[in-house]
Amino acid sequence: MVAARESKAANGTTQQVDVAVVGAGFAGLYLLHRLRKAGFTTVALEEAGDVGGTWYWNRYPGARCDIQTIDYSYTFDPDLEAAWTWSEKYATQPEILRYLGFVADRYDLRRDIRFRTKVTEAKWDEAAQRWQLTTDNGAPVSCRHYIMATGCLSAPKPPEIDGVKDFKGEVYFTGRWPHDGVDLAGKRVAVIGTGSSAIQSIPLIAEQATHLTVFQRTPNFALPAHNGPAPSDRMSLLQGDRATYREQARQSMAGVPYPQQTVVSWQLSDAERRERFERAWAAGDLVHILTQLWADQAVDVDGNKIVQDLIREKIRAAVRDPETAAALTPHDHPFGAKRPCLDTNYYATYNRPNVTLVNLRQEPIKAITASGIFTNGRSFDLDVIVFATGFDAMTGAIRAVHPITGRGGKSLTDVWAQGPQTYLGLTVEGFPNFFMITGPGSPSVLSNMAVSIEQHVDWVVDRLAALRAAGFTTMEPTETAQAGWGRHMADCSTLTLHRLANTWYTGANVPGKVQGLMPYTGGVGPYRSICDEVVSRGMLGFRLT
Ligand code: FAD
Numbered sequence: 001m002v003a004a005r006e007s008k009a010a011n012g013t014t015q016q017v018d019v020a021v022v023g024a025g026f027a028g029l030y031l032l033h034r035l036r037k038a039g040f041t042t043v044a045l046e047e048a049g050d051v052g053g054t055w056y057w058n059r060y061p062g063a064r065c066d067i068q069t070i071d072y073s074y075t076f077d078p079d080l081e082a083a084w085t086w087s088e089k090y091a092t093q094p095e096i097l098r099y100l101g102f103v104a105d106r107y108d109l110r111r112d113i114r115f116r117t118k119v120t121e122a123k124w125d126e127a128a129q130r131w132q133l134t135t136d137n138g139a140p141v142s143c144r145h146y147i148m149a150t151g152c153l154s155a156p157k158p159p160e161i162d163g164v165k166d167f168k169g170e171v172y173f174t175g176r177w178p179h180d181g182v183d184l185a186g187k188r189v190a191v192i193g194t195g196s197s198a199i200q201s202i203p204l205i206a207e208q209a210t211h212l213t214v215f216q217r218t219p220n221f222a223l224p225a226h227n228g229p230a231p232s233d234r235m236s237l238l239q240g241d242r243a244t245y246r247e248q249a250r251q252s253m254a255g256v257p258y259p260q261q262t263v264v265s266w267q268l269s270d271a272e273r274r275e276r277f278e279r280a281w282a283a284g285d286l287v288h289i290l291t292q293l294w295a296d297q298a299v300d301v302d303g304n305k306i307v308q309d310l311i312r313e314k315i316r317a318a319v320r321d322p323e324t325a326a327a328l329t330p331h332d333h334p335f336g337a338k339r340p341c342l343d344t345n346y347y348a349t350y351n352r353p354n355v356t357l358v359n360l361r362q363e364p365i366k367a368i369t370a371s372g373i374f375t376n377g378r379s380f381d382l383d384v385i386v387f388a389t390g391f392d393a394m395t396g397a398i399r400a401v402h403p404i405t406g407r408g409g410k411s412l413t414d415v416w417a418q419g420p421q422t423y424l425g426l427t428v429e430g431f432p433n434f435f436m437i438t439g440p441g442s443p444s445v446l447s448n449m450a451v452s453i454e455q456h457v458d459w460v461v462d463r464l465a466a467l468r469a470a471g472f473t474t475m476e477p478t479e480t481a482q483a484g485w486g487r488h489m490a491d492c493s494t495l496t497l498h499r500l501a502n503t504w505y506t507g508a509n510v511p512g513k514v515q516g517l518m519p520y521t522g523g524v525g526p527y528r529s530i531c532d533e534v535v536s537r538g539m540l541g542f543r544l545t
Contacts, residue, residue, distance in 0.1 A: 013139055017041045019464065020133055020143035022119045022401070024109075025053015027149035027437040027453045029100060030074065033107045034461040044109075044149075045135060047118040051104045053151050055097040059177035060388075061208075062200035063093035066286050066342040067448045070230050070238055071256045072096075074103065075246045076454055089230045089284070090342065114138060122146055123405040124432060129473050131433065144473070145464055148398055149437040152445050155396030157389050157510055159192070163368035167385060174201060174388045184208040187383040190373055192365075194220055195504075198388035199341040203349045205386070210354065213380050215373070217360045219330045221311050225342040226284030250455065253523035255448030256287040265294040265303040277310045287448070290336050297336070299495055304334040311335065318347035325350075327359040337501035339445070393504040394440045394518040395420050406431035407476075419507075419514040423477035423485050423541055424531060426456065432476040432545075435460050440518040441489060445505065447524045455524070459531050463539075472544045481541025492522040 017040075021031045024046035035042040048056045065072045069086040083106070084099060091099070104110050114137070121134040131146040156175040164171065172182060174197035189209040191198050194216040206212045237257070238245045248257035265273060273294070280289040289307075296303030312329050319325035328347065330338075349355055363375040372382040395416070398404075404412040407430045415421065415430060422428050425442025426435055437456045438444035444452055467475055493499060498517050502508035507515050520527055534540045 014132075015043060015139045015141045017043050017141065017143050019145040019147060020045065020131065020141045021147045021149055022046075022133075023053060023149035023151060023154075023397075023437075024048070024051045024104075024113050024115075025055070025149065025151055025154075026074075026100065026450060027151070027457060028053070028113075029103055029107075029109055030076065030454060030457045031147060031149055031437070031461070032109045032112055034076075034457055035464075036112070038461050038465045040464065042112055043141060043143075044113040045117045045119050045133070045141065046113055046115050049115050050101070051110065051113065052097045052100045054153060055093055055100060057154070057175055057177075058197065059093055059179060059181075060172075060174040060197055060201045060386075061204035062344070063174075063177075063197070064090045064200060064225075064227075064342075065096060066090065066196065066225070067256065067450075068230065068234065068285065069096075070234060071249060071287075071448050072450045073099070074450065074454065075249075076458075078242065080106065081242065086230060088227055090225055090227050119401050121403060121405075122401055122434075123403075124407060124434075126407065129432075145433045145435065147435045147437065147460065148401070148439070150397035150401075152394045152397075152438055152449075153391045155392045155400055157392050157396075159387050159389060160511060161192075161365055161368055164385075166370050167368050167372075167382075168370045169372075169382055170384045172384065172386050174198070174386065175391065182384075184384060186210055188372075188381060189213070189384040189386060190215060190380060190382050191386045191388055193388035193390065194218070195388060195390050196220075196339065196341045197390075199343045199346045201386070201388065202355075203343070203345040206349045206352055206355050209384075211356070212354060213356045213358060213373075213382070215358045215360055215365065216327065218332065219328050220338065220341050221308075221330050221335050222341040222343040222346050223281065223286065223289055223311070224284050225344050226282070227344060231283075249448065249451050250528060251525035253525060254287050254291060254446065255443075255451035255524045258287060258291055261292060261295040263294055264296040265300075265306055268294060273306060274310070277307070281314065284342070286340060286342055290340070298497060301334065301497065301500070304336070304497055307335045315347055320351045324357050327357055333501035333503070334497040337497045338503040338505070390504055390509055392510050392513070393445065393507075395507075395513075396510075398436060398439070404431070404434070406434065417514070419516040420518060421482055421486060423482045424534070425485075425520055426460065426531075427475075427477045427542075429477050429479050429482045432474040441485060441520055443520050443522070443524050443527050446519045446521060451524060455528055455531070459535075463535070466535075467544065470544075474545045475539070475542050477541055478543055484541070488522075489517075489520055492520065493517045496521045 019040045019042045021028050021044040024044050028044050069091040117135050117137040123132045131143050133141040188211045190213045192215045199222050315329050316325050363377045366374045372380045410430050420440035422441035425439045506517050507513035
């Protein structure tokens with residue numbers, strides 16, 4: 001810690017630490033805390049001006065979590081849990097950001113974070129057995145271990161449409177929303193995209209704008225959040241026995257303590273299925289509806305189609321104009337194979353007279369000009385364009401540090417030319433002492449990420465401490481272990497319906513990105529057991545030197 005401060009002052013001289021962390025979101029903050037407690041000198045390098053990660057950058061109207069906040073929280077310290085109370089079932093971005101600031105203050109983390117500092121390159125120095133990091137601001141860093149806590153949804157995808165720079169109005173990106181907010185009153189606004197950020201922001205933008213035009217390429221399934229106070233049944237479970245509740249989350253499939261369903265769809269009558277569905281719809285809970293209807297909903301096309309049809313009915317009931325309702329109804333992917341969204345009045349917003357939906361499947365955008373957007377049928381004069389076009393997920397922020405050079409001068413970009421290869425989603429062969437938090441190959445975005453982040457951080461920091469205690473300097477997975485993990489990932493995914501959807505989980509949203517399902521689909525609890533077994537079997541699949 002002292003070393004970190006001293007070398008920060010000495011701008012230009014290399015900062016020497018045991019462990020460098022990139023990112024100061026949920027993951028980076030917990031890493032700093034754990035590393036310090038384990039006695040490592042450390043620094044976190046963060047491009048943003050403060051802590052928060054996702055919740056620092058995504059300040060668009062309506063930004064909220066979609067996992068209930070009592071579950072989407074740190075659980076490592078019961079005193080921290082006692083010291084913070086969430087005001088809503090799904091907290092807003094400002095409240096989550098306040099929470100992460102509160103955590104940073106409580107553990108005095110900011111003193112080891114270099115803000116407004118982007119890591120631009122990383123190189124393994126074979127002779128020194130250390131990583132050398134280059135930054136765009138201040139001293140380079142030399143570290144024994146290099147941990148990327150750079151986030152799965154932190155690299156916004158650039159717009160694919162020509163002419164954006166010619167547009168004379170205002171342009172905003174949901175993932176980089178201005179800190180002072182944006183006044184949309186009296187303006188003609190376009191939102192491009194209908195993913196989670198769009199679905200959260202569209203109802204609020206429609207309330208402010210003179211007219212809102214939504215440009216949709218692919219409709220998503222969205223479910224009502226029914227936001228409000230945290231539900232009393234979940235609160236009583238949590239407060240009744242907090243330790244058990246948290247442990248059940250850690251052992252669950254998605255990181256939220258719900259039991260696994262054993263009844264399959266065809267064992268239920270139509271009335272029973274509808275009853276289960278209506279209960280889930282009324283609960284306003286993504287994990288509930290994704291996991292609690294029937295056991296075959298995520299693994300069998302027929303079991304899944306029943307859910308899809310029930311949701312389609314809801315969309316038709318909510319949207320008055322049949323043509324708009326049809327355009328908003330997803331038909332190209334199983335429910336859950338693409339991340340569904342939680343909404344507040346999303347579908348009803350299309351009943352407003354000041355909202356127009358443009359279906360880009362029928363009417364593609366031809367150009368953005370100085371005054372607005374031209375499709376092949378119409379022109380839309382606009383004052384503001386909001387891009388809600390998503391992220392280069394899971395690998396975008398990792399690959400943006402370029403090059404990351406491992407053993408023998410190998411670059412990660414080359415090693416991943418055919419898609420990411422990892423062992424456990426945590427490490428890469430040929431890249432000693434390099435770790436990713438919620439990297440490709442881990443459950444990450446298919447889970448409550450707070451739970452997955454804590455598991456990863458605990459595993460990595462415990463391994464570093466054990467390595468040090470045993471007198472080793474490096475750890476790195478073997479080629480065989482990495483290939484085996486790739487095989488296991490593929491086997492797991494063939495049992496799910498993810499293979500039937502082109503999504504950001506598979507890289508399909510980024511032109512030119514190699515396609516393949518990036519998160520591990522075997523579940524949070526089973527994944528944890530595998531990581532633990534690797535340790536109990538003497539660091540199975542790792543080479544220690
Ligand atoms: P991030 O929060 O993304 O932080 C990574 C940080 O690394 C960023 O601050 C970034 O600036 C920094 N960084 C990246 N590259 C560099 C570099 N080269 N140099 C320096 N700094 C760098 N997950 C859930 O489980 N539940 C939810 O309800 C949920 N809601 C979400 C809503 C939105 C709008 C979004 C975008 C994501 C949501 N997620 C949700 C996913 C969310 O990203 C994670 O839950 C979590 O916040 C990730 O934390 P992190 O620390 O791993 O990464």
